[in-house]
Each structure stands twice: as structure tokens, then as C-alpha cells.
Amino acid sequence: MSGYCRATYRCYDEKADFGKKAQGIAVGLTVGSWTDLPEARKAEMEKHLGKVVSVTEVPAAESPTGERYADIVIDYPDINFSRDIPALLVTVFGKLSMDGRIKLIDLDFSEDFLSAFPGPKFGIEGVRKQLGVENRPLLMSIFKSVIGHDLPNLREQFFRQALGGVDLIKDDEILFENPLTPLEKRVEACMAAAAEAKRETGQELLYAVNLTGPTFKLAENAKRAIRAGANALLFNVLAYGFDALAELARDPEIHVPIAAHPAVSGAIYPSPHYGIAAPLLLGKLMRLAGADLVLFPSPYGSVVMPKEENMALKDALTSDGLPLRKSFPVPSAGIHPGLVPLIHRDFGLDVVVNAGGGIHGHPLGTAAGGRAFRQAIDAVLAGEPLREAAKRHDELRAAIEAWGIKE
Numbered sequence: 001m002s003g004y005c006r007a008t009y010r011c012y013d014e015k016a017d018f019g020k021k022a023q024g025i026a027v028g029l030t031v032g033s034w035t036d037l038p039e040a041r042k043a044e045m046e047k048h049l050g051k052v053v054s055v056t057e058v059p060a061a062e063s064p065t066g067e068r069y070a071d072i073v074i075d076y077p078d079i080n081f082s083r084d085i086p087a088l089l090v091t092v093f094g095k096l097s098m099d100g101r102i103k104l105i106d107l108d109f110s111e112d113f114l115s116a117f118p119g120p121k122f123g124i125e126g127v128r129k130q131l132g133v134e135n136r137p138l139l140m141s142i143f144k145s146v147i148g149h150d151l152p153n154l155r156e157q158f159f160r161q162a163l164g165g166v167d168l169i170k171d172d173e174i175l176f177e178n179p180l181t182p183l184e185k186r187v188e189a190c191m192a193a194a195a196e197a198k199r200e201t202g203q204e205l206l207y208a209v210n211l212t213g214p215t216f217k218l219a220e221n222a223k224r225a226i227r228a229g230a231n232a233l234l235f236n237v238l239a240y241g242f243d244a245l246a247e248l249a250r251d252p253e254i255h256v257p258i259a260a261h262p263a264v265s266g267a268i269y270p271s272p273h274y275g276i277a278a279p280l281l282l283g284k285l286m287r288l289a290g291a292d293l294v295l296f297p298s299p300y301g302s303v304v305m306p307k308e309e310n311m312a313l314k315d316a317l318t319s320d321g322l323p324l325r326k327s328f329p330v331p332s333a334g335i336h337p338g339l340v341p342l343i344h345r346d347f348g349l350d351v352v353v354n355a356g357g358g359i360h361g362h363p364l365g366t367a368a369g370g371r372a373f374r375q376a377i378d379a380v381l382a383g384e385p386l387r388e389a390a391k392r393h394d395e396l397r398a399a400i401e402a403w404g405i406k407e
């Protein structure tokens with residue numbers, strides 16, 4: 001699209017004139033007023049004016065929620081905003097986000113706007129290359145119970161996760177700078193455990209250390225972590241803002257994959273009437289800002305997102321429609337080995353299977369938890385039912401006895 005970024009909204013109202021509402025948005029969020037302007041001024045302002053592209057009204061009787069709504073599409077001239085995500089979001093959904101029952105459903109970026117964003121530095125291909133794993137879903141393990149633990153304890157936890165054959169280990173997102181496991185010491189301890197585990201497993205491993213601290217110290221902290229040996233970062237994007245991620249992702253000295261955590265997103269996407277839709281919030285915008293991996297609730301686990309939204313989110317991260325590297329989808333929360341067939345069915349090969357409790361809570365211990373997942377992944381790729389594979393694998397059998405299989 002040339003010269004304009006396009007916003008799509010869903011607006012609920014029992015009796016509004018949606019055409020008028022759309023015109024009000026297009027004018028109100030751009031030039032402010034139009035009809036009151038003298039003709040000469042109108043000619044000058046034309047290039048700044050938002051344009052209503054379409055208004056599609058759905059009556060209550062045909063609406064899935066039984067409420068009357070309209071999908072409104074508006075084009076916003078690039079000339080009005082700078083090439084950064086905060087400027088775009090404030091333009092298209094600043095004041096408007098507080099003005100009645102309206103949700104931002106989608107954004108389409110102009111070529112010029114897009115050209116300011118390099119996107120993910122590694123993406124799916126780059127992460128696979130780093131790990132040397134091309135032909136199967138990846139497996140990520142989440143540290144659980146990290147607060148109040150010291151370095152030897154953390155190192156031991158890391159080692160046990162790594163022995164299970166996971167590809168990535170991520171910090172818990174609630175682990176911040178603290179005297180027991182400060183950033184650099186934590187990285188050194190965990191990377192030493194990774195090297196020790198590699199001697200047994202032969203596997204490469206990425207450790208996504210939680211990047212925290214004041215916004216203006218993030219880049220410096222990331223570089224400190226990398227100097228200490230970190231080979232990936234975890235980042236709570238929504239607590240800081242997309243621009244913080246974009247700055248980290250475009251910094252040439254931050255040459256490690258960044259995993260985006262969805263913390264705080266539940267305050268923004270779930271309502272049908274308000275906020276920003278999940279495929280845009282956790283999909284398109286995360287990819288645009290440069291997340292190599294994006295965590296989000298799956299349709300099956302303990303924190304769920306509806307399937308349709310989940311699939312649209314996956315498409316936003318992986319479609320060819322954006323000229324950016326693809327981000328790895330990481331459907332998460334309450335994941336256990338019995339869910340691997342569903343994850344593979346819905347996400348295919350390019351997915352990261354991610355589990356905390358489903359690994360640490362395994363009846364035979366943390367390393368067995370990782371192995372059970374790897375056995376489940378291998379079985380699914382071989383087209384073998386999990387119950388069959390479980391006859392040969394104690395770890396998978398114990399996992400299925402504990403959590404079952406969901407089909």
C-alpha cells in the first residue's frame with residue numbers, strides 16, 4: 001500500500017450511524033475538523049486527511065454475539081506520523097481506544113512505514129540454524145520456582161532441564177535483577193550448565209535470559225548479558241512497549257534471538273468490544289518490532305485463547321504477506337506431552353513446544369519431563385499414536401498417566 005497505513009476496527013453500537021462514526025474517526029484522528037475549513041485550507045489539508053475505505057454493518061440478528069456492529073476500515077496518511085510503532089498506534093487508536101465499544105482488529109502497513117523495520121534478526125530459519133535443528137518442532141523449557149533460589153540451585157535446575165533434550169530454556173518472566181542470581185552471574189552459571197549438558201546430549205541450547213530493568217538501561221543490560229555469554233533474551237514486550245523491542249532488535253550489538261513474553265497482554269486483547277486483537281498485538285506487531293519467538297496462550301492448555309484467534313496469530317507470525325523474517329510461534333501455558341499431537345496438527349513443524357509445569361512436574365523428574373516431550377514429538381512425526389510409543393518409553397508413559405492425551 002502506498003502512502004497510507006490502514007486500520008480495521010470493529011465497532012459495536014445499538015443504533016449509531018456507522019458511516020458517520022467512520023467519517024468522524026477519519027477526520028478526528030487526522031486533521032481534526034474538515035467541514036469548517038475554508039476551501040483553500042481544505043486543498044492544503046487534503047494530504048493529511050484520513051480516508052474511510054469501507055463500513056460493513058452487521059445487524060444484531062446476524063452477529064455472533066447478538067449485538068449490532070460494523071467493521072470500519074480507514075486509511076491514515078503516512079505523512080502524519082513518524083516511522084515508529086508508538087506514533088502509528090497513537091494515531092490510529094490513541095484517544096479512540098477510550099471512545100466507546102471499539103476494538104482495533106488489524107493494521108496494514110505502507111511500504112514506506114514497513115521499510116523502517118528490519119523485523120526479526122534471526123526468525124525461524126536463524127533460530128533453527130543456531131540450534132542445528134531443521135526438521136522437527138523445537139522444545140523449550142521454562143524455569144519454574146526461581147525466586148529465592150541461589151546460583152548453584154539455578155545451575156542445577158538448568159542442568160536437569162538441559163539433560164532432557166530441550167532446545168531452549170527460558171527464565172521465568174518474573175525473575176528480575178536480584179542479589180541471589182544477578183544477570184551476569186546467572187548467565188555464566190547457566191551457560192556452564194549448558195556446556196556440561198552438551199557433553200552428554202550433544203545438543204546445542206539457547207538460554208533466553210530475562211532482560212529487565214529501567215527502559216533506558218535495557219540495551220546496556222542486554223549487552224552485559226551477551227558479554228557474559230547469553231545466547232538469547234526473553235523480553236516482556238508489553239510492559240515496556242513495542243518500541244523498546246524494536247530498538248533492541250535493530251541494535252547490531254544485540255546479535256542474539258529475542259523471545260517475546262505476552263505478560264500484560266491479557267489486559268489488552270481478550271474483550272470482543274475493546275482493546276487490540278491478539279493476531280495484531282501478539283502477531284503482526286511483535287514480528288514488525290523484531291521478536292524472533294513469540295509466546296502466547298494456546299487453544300488447549302491452562303490459559304486458553306480461542307482456536308480461530310490462535311490460528312490467525314500464527315499466520316501473522318509466519319505468513320509470506322510481510323517482507324520480514326518469520327517469527328517462531330510458541331503456544332504456551334499448561335502444555336504437556338499429551339498435547340503434542342494437537343500442537344503439530346495446528347502449527348505444523350515450525351512451532352516451539354513450550355512447557356514449565358509439564359516438564360518440572362513430570363513424575364520421574366525434570367530431565368524425564370524433557371525426554372517425554374521429545375519422545376512425543378518423535379512419535380507424532382513418525383505418525384505413531386502416543387499410546388503406542390509409550391509402550392517403549394517409560395518417560396512418555398508416565399507423562400500420559402499423569403496428564404492424559406488430548407485429541
Ligand SMILES: CSCCC(=O)C(=O)COP(=O)(O)O
Pocket residue numbers: 142173262295296297302303332333334335354355356357358
Ligand atoms: C500464557 S503464555 C506464557 C507461558 C509461560 O510463561 C509459562 O510460564 C507457562 O508455564 P506452564 O507451567 O503453564 O507451562
